[in-house]
Amino acid sequence: MKILVAVKRVIDYNVQVRVKEDKTGVVTENVKMSTNPPDDNAIEEAVKIKEAGKAKEVVAITVGEEKAQETLRKALAVGADKGIHVKINNTIEPLAVSKILKKIVEKEKPDLVFMGKQAIDDDCNQTGQMLAALLNWPQATFASKIVVKDKSLEVTREVDEGLETLEVNIPAIVTCDLRLNEPRYASLPNIMKAKKKPLEQITAEELGVDTKQRIQQIKVEEPPKRKGGIKVASVAELVQKLKNEAKVI
Amino acid sequence: MSVLLIAEHDNKELKPFTLNAITAATQIDKELHVLVIGNKADGVAKSISQVPNVKKVIHVDNEIYENYLAENFTSVIIKYAENHSHLLCSANTFGKNLMPRVAALLDTSQVSDIIKVISPDTFLRPIYAGNAFATIKTNDQKKCITIRPTSFDPAPTSGGSAEIVKGEAAEAFSLSKFVKREEVKSDRPELGTARVVISGGRGMQKAENFKLITAIADKLNAAVGASRAAVDAGYISNDHQVGQTGKVVVPDLYIAVGISGAIQHLAGMKESKVIVAINKDGEAPIFSIADYGLEADLFEALPQFLDELNKLNTIQK
Ligand SMILES: Cc1cc2nc3c(=O)[nH]c(=O)nc-3n(C[C@H](O)[C@H](O)[C@H](O)COP(=O)(O)OP(=O)(O)OC[C@H]3O[C@@H](n4cnc5c(N)ncnc54)[C@H](O)[C@@H]3O)c2cc1C
Numbered sequence: 001m002k003i004l005v006a007v008k009r010v011i012d013y014n015v016q017v018r019v020k021e022d023k024t025g026v027v028t029e030n031v032k033m034s035t036n037p038p039d040d041n042a043i044e045e046a047v048k049i050k051e052a053g054k055a056k057e058v059v060a061i062t063v064g065e066e067k068a069q070e071t072l073r074k075a076l077a078v079g080a081d082k083g084i085h086v087k088i089n090n091t092i093e094p095l096a097v098s099k100i101l102k103k104i105v106e107k108e109k110p111d112l113v114f115m116g117k118q119a120i121d122d123d124c125n126q127t128g129q130m131l132a133a134l135l136n137w138p139q140a141t142f143a144s145k146i147v148v149k150d151k152s153l154e155v156t157r158e159v160d161e162g163l164e165t166l167e168v169n170i171p172a173i174v175t176c177d178l179r180l181n182e183p184r185y186a187s188l189p190n191i192m193k194a195k196k197k198p199l200e201q202i203t204a205e206e207l208g209v210d211t212k213q214r215i216q217q218i219k220v221e222e223p224p225k226r227k228g229g230i231k232v233a234s235v236a237e238l239v240q241k242l243k244n245e246a247k248v249i
Numbered sequence: 250m251s252v253l254l255i256a257e258h259d260n261k262e263l264k265p266f267t268l269n270a271i272t273a274a275t276q277i278d279k280e281l282h283v284l285v286i287g288n289k290a291d292g293v294a295k296s297i298s299q300v301p302n303v304k305k306v307i308h309v310d311n312e313i314y315e316n317y318l319a320e321n322f323t324s325v326i327i328k329y330a331e332n333h334s335h336l337l338c339s340a341n342t343f344g345k346n347l348m349p350r351v352a353a354l355l356d357t358s359q360v361s362d363i364i365k366v367i368s369p370d371t372f373l374r375p376i377y378a379g380n381a382f383a384t385i386k387t388n389d390q391k392k393c394i395t396i397r398p399t400s401f402d403p404a405p406t407s408g409g410s411a412e413i414v415k416g417e418a419a420e421a422f423s424l425s426k427f428v429k430r431e432e433v434k435s436d437r438p439e440l441g442t443a444r445v446v447i448s449g450g451r452g453m454q455k456a457e458n459f460k461l462i463t464a465i466a467d468k469l470n471a472a473v474g475a476s477r478a479a480v481d482a483g484y485i486s487n488d489h490q491v492g493q494t495g496k497v498v499v500p501d502l503y504i505a506v507g508i509s510g511a512i513q514h515l516a517g518m519k520e521s522k523v524i525v526a527i528n529k530d531g532e533a534p535i536f537s538i539a540d541y542g543l544e545a546d547l548f549e550a551l552p553q554f555l556d557e558l559n560k561l562n563t564i565q566k
């Protein structure tokens with residue numbers, strides 16, 4: 001079995017994101033970038049399945065600018081066998097990413113595609129579902145547990161009501177939640193070894209995918225700020241304020 | 250043209266967030282149609298037909314829709330997409346799972362999680378865990394949009410009388426199968442719609458200590474929330490998680506107990522009207538957005554809080 005894992009390079013989750021003064025976006029210069037957190041879970045799960053002898057190959061793919069390769073190098077350092085970098089220079093929407101991924105799926109013929117449930121920059125939560133639609137494959141989104149069976153997966157999903165379990169035939173798309181597993185760290189020797197692993201590069205044009213934006217970003221602004229509150233000295237004061245000042249109890 | 254809203258329900262009852270989505274939908278276009286896909290969901294179709302401003306209910310009933318598999322729902326929605334300019338549903342796990350599958354087949358770039366309708370093609374949505382608000386305009390012919398329910402008031406449930414038309418089921422998708430659902434039943438209000446929410450974080454230290462939280466929740470008729478750290482640690486189940494990758498809540502009163510205030514948590518609660526933080530670390534970031542901060546050990550503060558509440562006899566339900 002072969003598993004393809006989509007990883008995106010995003011602003012690190014610890015960075016306090018700031019809006020640009022000209023309102024065209026957020027500040028990305030000199031800002032720490034990392035792999036989108038749930039994509040680390042997706043890689044980890046694929047590598048675990050390979051280690052359990054149930055998969056032969058794990059291929060990581062990213063769509064992005066030149067530097068997005070860092071994300072692939074990290075995936076290779078934690079156990080992926082090959083990286084594919086689809087180079088683009090513009091901002092790209094989930095629909096176009098899913099079209100690119102479809103082309104790669106047709107070439108690589110993976111049995112499973114693992115992805116993150118949501119990119120923490122655009123917070124779209126779309127790409128996996130879109131890819132599943134384009135391929136007419138089953139989808140198991142927001143996965144917190146995956147059991148690999150003979151010709152199917154049993155996936156536990158985190159939904160608003162609690163947990164839901166689906167059985168999806170292989171091939172399938174799974175989007176991963178942070179609770180799926182505990183991603184490992186890349187060791188220094190493995191980082192060195194990863195440098196020798198294959199990394200292919202291709203452009204969206206070569207794949208014949210139109211990546212033109214359909215959604216126009218008119219402006220990006222700071223959200224309204226909350227005005228600072230007060231500290232209360234005691235529980236009694238808190239209750240009194242909630243009752244008489246805020247009038248919420 | 251008209252807008253088509255996909256109703257969320259459990260075949261017996263309409264899920265309350267559908268009413269919030271209806272409010273957003275009517276701000277986009279007055280010609281609002283609602284699609285009810287379900288199994289023996291006549292009651293749901295009936296109740297939606299009574300929501301004012303709904304012009305038509307399309308009801309597609311078949312046993313294959315019992316468990317709302319996105320694959321099966323998508324084929325029905327695609328059939329009805331043709332006559333509508335906008336396809337809408339709530340941006341909760343139901344809509345997040347479903348709408349992109351529809352959008353991709355319509356070759357539409359979806360707009361996720363809108364918090365404001367500026368015009369029928371221009372919307373406001375949070376990005377970067379709510380650290381920025383983007384105004385975006387979609388240029389696609391057909392528009393697929395998910396709505397953050399807590400950003401819109403719920404529509405009234407009576408006064409309308411829309412016609413209900415029966416629609417036809419689409420072919421079943423045979424490659425996925427529903428196995429089971431583990432729902433945590435509780436008598437408390439739902440997290441998403443509760444007027445008061447009290448949440449516990451890693452500071453609670455263990456599952457058992459959530460008793461301190463639930464006692465207050467019962468007193469205030471509040472829903473119980475949690476940080477991701479508390480859920481990860483197994484103190485409480487995942488459906489309680491508030492934040493960027495959990496639920497968004499906008500109650501009148503949000504009480505954060507033993508929660509540090511990471512941006513991913515704030516993303517799910519910082520629009521609450523009044524925020525209370527109880528934390529023993531005076532420097533915890535949660536205090537910077539709290540209206541009332543209490544720097545205290547929660548194991549002392551929570552029992553006192555309950556005592557004080559017991560002294561009041563005017564808790565409104
Ligand atoms: C991609 C991504 C998505 C995420 N999504 C979410 C999300 O949706 N929701 C979410 O909540 N988090 C989310 N997180 C995690 C988030 O970054 C934080 O790790 C998490 O919110 C921390 O939870 P906490 O505040 O309970 O724990 P901590 O940060 O450990 O804080 C515990 C607090 O309890 C206080 N405390 C301890 N003991 C006591 C006591 N006896 N009395 C009073 N106070 C006490 C401490 O002072 C401290 O401030 C996400 C992270 C990532 C990377």
Ligand SMILES: Nc1ncnc2c1ncn2[C@@H]1O[C@H](COP(=O)(O)O)[C@@H](O)[C@H]1O
Pocket residue numbers: 006007008009036038039061062063064092094097114115116117118119120122123124125126127128
């Ligand atoms: N540019 C990209 N390159 C690789 N994978 C991506 C890219 N954009 C999105 N993905 C994948 O799709 C998931 C969901 O992203 P989104 O739909 O943008 O929230 C991410 O967690 C990734 O696994």
